[in-house]
Amino acid sequence: MPRPYPVPDALSKPFWDACNQRRLMVQYCTVCNRKQFPPEPVCGECGWGFHLSWLETSGRGTIQGFGVTYDTRTRAWAEYQPFNNVVIALEDDPAIQFPSNLPGVPAGEVPIGAKVQVDWLEVTPGQLIPEWKIVSRPSAKPRSAARSGQR
Numbered sequence: 001m002p003r004p005y006p007v008p009d010a011l012s013k014p015f016w017d018a019c020n021q022r023r024l025m026v027q028y029c030t031v032c033n034r035k036q037f038p039p040e041p042v043c044g045e046c047g048w049g050f051h052l053s054w055l056e057t058s059g060r061g062t063i064q065g066f067g068v069t070y071d072t073r074t075r076a077w078a079e080y081q082p083f084n085n086v087v088i089a090l091e092d093d094p095a096i097q098f099p100s101n102l103p104g105v106p107a108g109e110v111p112i113g114a115k116v117q118v119d120w121l122e123v124t125p126g127q128l129i130p131e132w133k134i135v136s137r138p139s140a141k142p143r144s145a146a147r148s149g150q151r
Contacts, residue, residue: 002076002123002124003076003077003080003123004074004076004077004123005123005124005127005129006123006127006129011039011040011041012038012039014039014054015037015038015039015054016127018054018056019120019127019128019129019130020126020127020128022120022128023056024056024057024059024118024130025054025055025056025057026054026055026057026090026092026093026096027039027040027043027052027053027054027055028052028053028054028055029043029045029046029048029051029052030051030052030053031043031046031048031051032045032046032048034046035055035092035093035095035096036096037090037096037098057090057091057092058091058092059117059118060090060091060092060115060116060117060118060135061088061089061090061091061098061115061116061117061118061132062088062089062091062094062113062114062115062116063086063087063088063089063102063110063111063112063113063114063116063134064087064088064089064097064112065086065087065112066084066085066086066087066102066110066112067084067085068082068083068084068085068107068108069081069082069083069085070082080101081107082107082108083101083107084100084101084102084105084107084108084110085099085101086099086100086101086102086110086132087099087100088100088116088132098130098132100116100130100131100132101131102116102131102132102133102134103119103121103131103133104133105134111134111137111138112138113138114134114135114136114137114138115134115135115136116132116133116134116135117132117133117135118130118131118132119131119132119133
């Protein structure tokens with residue numbers, strides 16, 4: 001079964017179009033200077049929607065935490081289990097967090113604090129999604145999900 005893929009709507013279409021150009025974008029409110037993701041119809045801070053635009057990010061971040069899925073109910077993910085569920089804090093604004101499965105990293109062996117860079121995965125012809133790859137590891141040993149109490 002193929003991996004799930006996004007079905008853009010009017011609100012998310014600029015994000016997914018940018019992904020297909022290998023650019024990681026977030027919404028930006030020009031009234032209060034706030035970045036936000038996922039896309040919303042209004043700014044989560046000031047409530048204005050007329051002043052929302054899109055801003056390209058550096059595509060860099062830090063691994064903040066993770067869990068491991070051992071028994072998914074989503075059939076399309078069953079063949080990949082167990083798999084990581086990683087939280088990436090964006091370098092441009094750590095309050096913005098992206099999910100990732102961190103392809104290539106064994107389940108439960110996620111190095112908390114590692115620096116990551118966005119990478120692109122084609123999930124269906126013509127549709128890229130952001131994924132992340134490790135570019136530098138912290139000096140401490142990786143924590144496994146079982147040892148860190150996350151499961």
